[in-house]
Amino acid sequence: METLQITAATPESALLDLPWRVPLEEWPAEVLAALPRGISRHIVRFVKLGKRVLAVKETRDHYAFREYELLRRLQKLEVPCVIPLAVVTGRLDDDGEPLEAAIITEHLSFSLPYRAIFSQALRPDTATRLIDALAVLLVRLHLAGFYWGDVSLSNTLFRRDADRFAAYLVDAETGDLHRELTPGQRAYDLDLARTNIIGELFDLEAGELLDEEVDALAIGDALLSRYDELWNALTQVESFSADERWRVDARIRRLNDLGFDVGELAIVTDIDGTTVEIQPKVVDAGHHSRRLLRLTGLDVQDNQARRLLNDLDAWRAHTDRLSDSEQLVAHDWLLHSFEPTIAAVPRELRKKLEPAQLFHEILDHRWFLSQREGRDVPMPEAAVSYVEQVLRHRPDEAMLSSDDDADHDLLLG
Amino acid sequence: MATVTFDHATRVYPGTERPAVDQLNLHIEDGEFLVLVGPSGCGKSTSLRMLAGLEDVNGGRILIGDRDVTDVQPKDRDIAMVFQNYALYPHMSVADNMGFALKIAGTPKAEIRQRVEEAAKILDLTEYLDRKPKALSGGQRQRVAMGRAIVRQPQVFLMDEPLSNLDAKLRVQTRTQIASLQRRLGVTTVYVTHDQTEALTMGDRIAVLKAGLLQQVGTPREMYDTPSNVFVAGFIGSPAMNIGTFDVRDGAALVGSASIPLDASVVSGLTEADNGKVTVGFRPESLDVVAAGTPGSFQVETNLVEELGSDAFLYGSLKGDAVGDLSAGDSDQVIVRINPRNVPMKGEVINVAIKPGQAHVFSAATGNRLG
Numbered sequence: 001m002e003t004l005q006i007t008a009a010t011p012e013s014a015l016l017d018l019p020w021r022v023p024l025e026e027w028p029a030e031v032l033a034a035l036p037r038g039i040s041r042h043i044v045r046f047v048k049l050g051k052r053v054l055a056v057k058e059t060r061d062h063y064a065f066r067e068y069e070l071l072r073r074l075q076k077l078e079v080p081c082v083i084p085l086a087v088v089t090g091r092l093d094d095d096g097e098p099l100e101a102a103i104i105t106e107h108l109s110f111s112l113p114y115r116a117i118f119s120q121a122l123r124p125d126t127a128t129r130l131i132d133a134l135a136v137l138l139v140r141l142h143l144a145g146f147y148w149g150d151v152s153l154s155n156t157l158f159r160r161d162a163d164r165f166a167a168y169l170v171d172a173e174t175g176d177l178h179r180e181l182t183p184g185q186r187a188y189d190l191d192l193a194r195t196n197i198i199g200e201l202f203d204l205e206a207g208e209l210l211d212e213e214v215d216a217l218a219i220g221d222a223l224l225s226r227y228d229e230l231w232n233a234l235t236q237v238e239s240f241s242a243d244e245r246w247r248v249d250a251r252i253r254r255l256n257d258l259g260f261d262v263g264e265l266a267i268v269t270d271i272d273g274t275t276v277e278i279q280p281k282v283v284d285a286g287h288h289s290r291r292l293l294r295l296t297g298l299d300v301q302d303n304q305a306r307r308l309l310n311d312l313d314a315w316r317a318h319t320d321r322l323s324d325s326e327q328l329v330a331h332d333w334l335l336h337s338f339e340p341t342i343a344a345v346p347r348e349l350r351k352k353l354e355p356a357q358l359f360h361e362i363l364d365h366r367w368f369l370s371q372r373e374g375r376d377v378p379m380p381e382a383a384v385s386y387v388e389q390v391l392r393h394r395p396d397e398a399m400l401s402s403d404d405d406a407d408h409d410l411l412l413g
Numbered sequence: 414m415a416t417v418t419f420d421h422a423t424r425v426y427p428g429t430e431r432p433a434v435d436q437l438n439l440h441i442e443d444g445e446f447l448v449l450v451g452p453s454g455c456g457k458s459t460s461l462r463m464l465a466g467l468e469d470v471n472g473g474r475i476l477i478g479d480r481d482v483t484d485v486q487p488k489d490r491d492i493a494m495v496f497q498n499y500a501l502y503p504h505m506s507v508a509d510n511m512g513f514a515l516k517i518a519g520t521p522k523a524e525i526r527q528r529v530e531e532a533a534k535i536l537d538l539t540e541y542l543d544r545k546p547k548a549l550s551g552g553q554r555q556r557v558a559m560g561r562a563i564v565r566q567p568q569v570f571l572m573d574e575p576l577s578n579l580d581a582k583l584r585v586q587t588r589t590q591i592a593s594l595q596r597r598l599g600v601t602t603v604y605v606t607h608d609q610t611e612a613l614t615m616g617d618r619i620a621v622l623k624a625g626l627l628q629q630v631g632t633p634r635e636m637y638d639t640p641s642n643v644f645v646a647g648f649i650g651s652p653a654m655n656i657g658t659f660d661v662r663d664g665a666a667l668v669g670s671a672s673i674p675l676d677a678s679v680v681s682g683l684t685e686a687d688n689g690k691v692t693v694g695f696r697p698e699s700l701d702v703v704a705a706g707t708p709g710s711f712q713v714e715t716n717l718v719e720e721l722g723s724d725a726f727l728y729g730s731l732k733g734d735a736v737g738d739l740s741a742g743d744s745d746q747v748i749v750r751i752n753p754r755n756v757p758m759k760g761e762v763i764n765v766a767i768k769p770g771q772a773h774v775f776s777a778a779t780g781n782r783l784g
Binding site for chain 2: 040041059060062063100147152154178179180182183184185187188191194195198199200202203204206207209217220
């Protein structure tokens with residue numbers, strides 16, 4: 001009797017074509033996508049389904065449903081995480097023996113596991129930028145009431161975000177959503193994060209995959225200080241005398257600079273009105289990306305948006321249109337600067353990076369050219385030079401190919 | 414090593430009125446293996462997390478040894494959550510996988526090696542210490558994960574449903590390993606599970622919780638033989654105890670066609686709220702199959718027999734006038750352990766009697782044990 005059940009918000013019959021009667025560990029190479037895998041306690045495989053790549057993880061029924069629900073709730077809270085697609089239960093092998101349930105998530109395109117980032121030998125401050133991204137993610141999760149329970153680099157995916165990284169939660173199986181986290185939950189999450197990150201870096205060190213100058217302990221500690229800094233900026237109560245009202249605006253601007261919008265600000269004045277206390281109550285990440293989306297319809301990550309907005313402002317000044325409406329100028333910038341620049345990149349190379357990331361890198365490249373040549377190099381020219389000198393030599397990051405290190409998925413349970 | 418004390422410990426989640434854990438009083442002895450067990454939402458995990466420092470304590474306090482840790486940060490409580498992270502690092506040796514947390518804490522190398530070797534000896538991993546994890550079997554990898562907690566030499570081990578994501582076979586295997594390991598190490602351990610079989614087989618003592626309230630704490634034997642209320646009686650034991658509420662007449666409970674005599678003290682203890690009824694429980698193995706007409710016997714019609722080789726359990730319906738609301742666990746049938754070599758057919762009626770002294774009697778009104 002066929003008992004296979006697929007639970008999904010949007011049912012996809014193509015999922016039925018996957019070899020559910022075979023244990024995931026033995027799935028044939030032709031259905032698998034060669035992608036680097038993190039360290040997991042479960043069996044995880046990436047599979048090709050049409051043009052998409054999905055991540056399939058085997059676990060017990062109860063846990064699969066639980067994680068699926070949690071990821072859906074996190075998605076609704078607009079927390080950066082992988083998108084859950086379905087849970088498959090009732091699997092039987094050819095002898096009728098039950099197989100573990102599977103949870104399916106969509107592979108985040110252009111995302112990079114930390115091992116891939118380190119093995120590319122990027123700039124020496126790569127580790128610090130990863131930690132910054134993870135600190136932002138952890139603060140956002142904690143603000144949303146999510147206790148992770150197993151924070152690690154392995155349970156996170158990174159995407160390039162202009163000159164930084166943006167972090168996404170991948171594994172929610174140990175997590176829990178609460179109305180509000182206790183200080184103990186936050187402290188424990190952080191402590192575990194530190195231990196796990198240092199452990200992961202020790203491991204890279206043991207495998208000679210880490211630059212000798214990288215200090216694992218210092219990086220682990222950096223997470224704590226970055227987290228505290230950001231948490232305090234976002235939640236701390238600030239008090240000042242009533243004639244310093246400008247400090248309200250200053251606080252909001254500071255949060256905007258950190259990439260957050262203030263949805264609600266509690267302002268308390270004491271009885272005689274001499275001191276004022278303010279505390280952000282609702283903050284939403286994505287200040288810059290929301291503004292760019294509103295102006296241009298481009299949906300990109302926050303630091304990419306910040307970079308694009310800066311260019312938009314520069315373009316506006318350069319074209320002498322400071323008095324025109326921002327919306328109108330943004331539209332023209334998109335038409336006359338952004339789109340032609342992206343179009344100058346040959347189609348087959350364009351898919352190596354996200355368009356916003358390409359634009360950001362071409363901006364960097366233009367700065368570098370202009371410095372060298374002592375003149376203002378126009379964007380189209382910079383784009384051509386960038387393609388020849390940089391992009392051609394870069395790996396394709398839409399789906400980074402596996403470094404085929406079978407050790408990467410050591411399994412337990 | 415240390416004792417653990419919950420002293421009127423209470424947790425109320427913000428926005429709720431009923432405490433998730435209500436005035437928990439529990440003293441765990443040094444070196445004891447205590448299992449917190451109960452259905453989902455009973456407060457067992459919340460209690461453990463209060464001890465770990467993950468949940469606020471809104472009333473009462475928690476002590477580890479003589480130290481009040483109610484407001485102490487999780488990492489400063491000298492406890493270890495076992496199996497929290499069991500991903501093993503592929504490029505590091507087994508020894509480094511076990512000892513890396515000590516390295517982070519700045520423990521001298523020689524001491525790390527010594528503690529790792531001690532733990533490896535207990536865990537039977539000595540010969541693998543210098544190998545990479547990929548050379549290990551699934552069970553051995555799990556022991557490395559345990560080793561991570563052991564080398565830290567904490568005062569208390571905490572385990573929150575550690576076996577729940579293992580398959581049935583590995584679960585039974587690991588269950589035995591954890592229990593024997595804990596006894597060898599002698600570290601005070603608090604273990605949470607929803608599975609009463611796990612609780613019975615692993616714990617020195619078991620604490621049963623329901624709706625945030627501690628129901629009973631005792632050794633597995635005490636919990637099984639003298640459950641202090643109907644909830645514990647029904648929760649502990651597999652298959653479950655047969656429990657039903659019956660009329661009391663002339664100092665006896667009327668069960669099916671039988672009168673089960675009650676102790677005088679039980680009868681005199683009945684109150685108006687009991688409305689002339691008692692709740693009677695008897696385990697499947699407390700029933701003897703007897704000849705028809707035996708005094709105190711009642712009839713059961715066979716619906717199904719589950720044969721387990723060494724044992725057989727008959728699931729049937731109580732016959733007679735006073736069938737009450739008899740049920741056993743999730744089933745609304747009466748369960749009888751019978752001789753597997755003499756199994757009745759479906760529809761066959763057998764006569765059974767409760768073995769002397771093996772009926773459990775509870776107040777129909779409060780559910781508390783009367784005798």
